[in-house]
Amino acid sequence: MKLNRREFNIAAGASTLTLGLGAAPMVFAGNAKPKVVVIGGGTGGATAARYIAKDSKGAIDVTLIEPTKRYYTCYFSNLYIGGFREYESLGHSYAKLASEYGINVIHDWAVTVDRKKKMVVLGSGSMVPYDKLVVSPGIDLKFASVAEGYSVADQGIFPHAWKSGTQAQLLKAKVTGMKQGGTFLMVPPPNPFRCPPGPYERISMIAHHFKNNNPTAKIVILDPKDKFSKMGLFKDGWERHYKGMIDWQPLSSLGGLKSINTATGEFVTDLDTFKADAACVIPANTSGQIAKTAGLTNDKGWCPIHQGSMKSKVDPDVYVIGDASVASSMPKSGFAANSQAKVCAMAVRGELTKSKVFPARYANTCWSLIAPNDGVKVGATYKAGDKKIDPTSKFISKNGEDADTRQATYEESVGWYAGITADIFG
Ligand SMILES: Cc1cc2nc3c(=O)[nH]c(=O)nc-3n(C[C@H](O)[C@H](O)[C@H](O)COP(=O)(O)OP(=O)(O)OC[C@H]3O[C@@H](n4cnc5c(N)ncnc54)[C@H](O)[C@@H]3O)c2cc1C
Structure with missing residues (x-):
């Protein structure tokens, strides 16, 4: 649809x-x-x-x-x-x-x-x-908050691609240029941040590229959180499409990122050191x-x-x-x-x-693509409450949905993109 x-x-x-x-x-x-x-x-x-x-x-x-x-x-x-x-x-x-x-x-x-x-x-x-x-x-990005050794100057080495513009092109070049069998490392931001499922959709899209072009590559996610948006849906999709390729490390398993050596590509946590051949580092967000x-x-x-x-x-x-x-x-x-x-x-x-x-009425849907024609979504409608903007109804895709439903969800997102950009820019 x-x-x-x-x-x-x-x-x-x-x-x-x-x-x-x-x-x-x-x-x-x-x-x-x-x-x-x-x-x-x-x-x-x-x-x-x-x-x-x-x-x-x-x-x-x-x-x-x-x-x-x-x-x-x-x-x-x-x-x-x-x-x-x-x-x-x-x-x-x-x-x-x-x-x-x-x-x-x-x-x-x-x-x-x-x-x-x-x-x-x-x-x-x-x-x-x-x-x-x-x-x-x-948003702006709090570069100094990521870890010792990382600053705004390093966004050219490990792009964030979290704001509009050429960073997305830079990140794509890093992904497509990574050596065969190399390790791609992702550092998602802590809460709150724009597009909560975004880092995990990005992992899915990078895994899709590797599956077709660099099948022995690995992806490591050093997450400053213990859970994330649509986690069950992403983990199920990663298991079905990219088995053995993605290693998600939550905060509780490694104790968080302590330092980054941009020259050697080493990411040091409390318990382990990871060597990246390419990486995406998304700093904490602020207004x-x-x-x-x-x-x-x-x-x-x-x-x-x-x-x-x-x-x-x-x-x-x-x-x-x-x-x-x-x-x-x-x-x-x-x-x-x-x-x-x-x-x-x-x-x-x-x-x-x-x-x-x-009276104010709000709505949101966040679609994510996990693999070709495998789209998932989460959303809600809202009204102004006494203290917050309160949800009035909620929905989320389910694990085990058939292929037609997942394809329809992806196609819905394509329709949404055309609709919202026409709604914004005329
Ligand atoms: C990888 C990624 C995927 C995403 N996917 C989705 C998705 O699928 N669905 C979804 O709904 N959202 C998604 N988002 C989130 C979405 O992009 C943002 O939530 C949205 O753009 C927020 O709109 P905004 O107007 O607050 O900020 P923006 O759209 O970022 O606009 C801010 C504008 O303000 C301008 N500006 C900043 N400072 C100044 C200044 N001092 N003077 C003048 N202009 C200034 C900037 O140039 C910019 O154009 C995604 C985000 C990322 C990073």
Whole structure:
């Protein structure tokens, strides 16, 4: 079954927004249009910009600040590493957001936010004023947290490929270039991090490549955790497709990673030393730096929000969506960021134009490909609870599903990719 765009929009909660369209007269201060500035043109930010512009029908001035001219999705980058997608198929342009939705796209970094004056300061030195600010900068990586001997400079040797861009190409080159019979080592991040099943889907895709091109290769996972998302499904799939190739070492078995020697490829744990011929090291995640610079984060480095609107708990004129926000119980995912962006867009439009605002509804599904046509998924729908975003229904694939179900799940993910990227970029 493929999810077409309409089905995806309904699944992702867009229907609530459509109901609210044109519901009330526009109310502005004087003749000036209210101004919304969005920091970050990734999954959350570009969705919010498009929905605010589209649903306000020109009544709100929308500016999107994003340094890169083309957004490469992290989702499906594992499939690119496994040989199921071309790299260029992951790239998306901002052209339609400007030409069809009238969004002012500025390709620059937001370097700070003057929240008193309600101004975003750009790398160029220019200032962009706002009435409401949406912040969706995604994540940054805590390189120093991995182990002694590892720093940001080493991401070229052991790529993380955990942010949009060329790191995925670098990692693929390391995987395809690894010597025959060599050892590939993966260090997944500790919780919380973006895309909880992502490191394990990546292992599956690397194993798929090795099975066909380097069948005596081994994969070692030095995990800083004792369990992970969809663990039963992945372990069952690894046993069926890649028997004897993958050695998952949880925190409790080796006591954690102590140091890395990037020159020799040695990874030292409490009990053992592993020698890698190629590796992927994903440091702990934290919110994008601008969220911290703007003073929107808590002591754990993430941005607390009101769960009914995604409004910051620090500043009533600021919204934070996507990975940078504390949106538990939702995972940090592209599906979730897109869903949160629509709730945020409705709330922003409601405040600025007095259009009707409906109760927040969120949704998420994370698909993973284990082997060709063997797709699995986990997901939930949510509503705003008193303390958290609470699940209202949950589902997960089961071990032992027949091949048709697994193929249908994979095809559903392909439909989702087409649907969400059209929903984000127009
Ligand atoms: C390997 C991998 C696989 C994944 N697979 C899936 C999947 O299958 N399904 C799924 O739903 N999710 C998946 N994800 C997670 C998904 O990519 C993220 O959760 C999602 O992109 C979060 O959206 P965001 O808007 O918070 O951040 P991003 O999409 O990362 O966007 C942030 C944007 O902000 C910009 N930015 C940062 N700082 C500034 C600044 N100071 N000024 C201006 N712009 C700035 C960045 O350039 C970037 O474009 C995956 C992630 C990885 C790493």
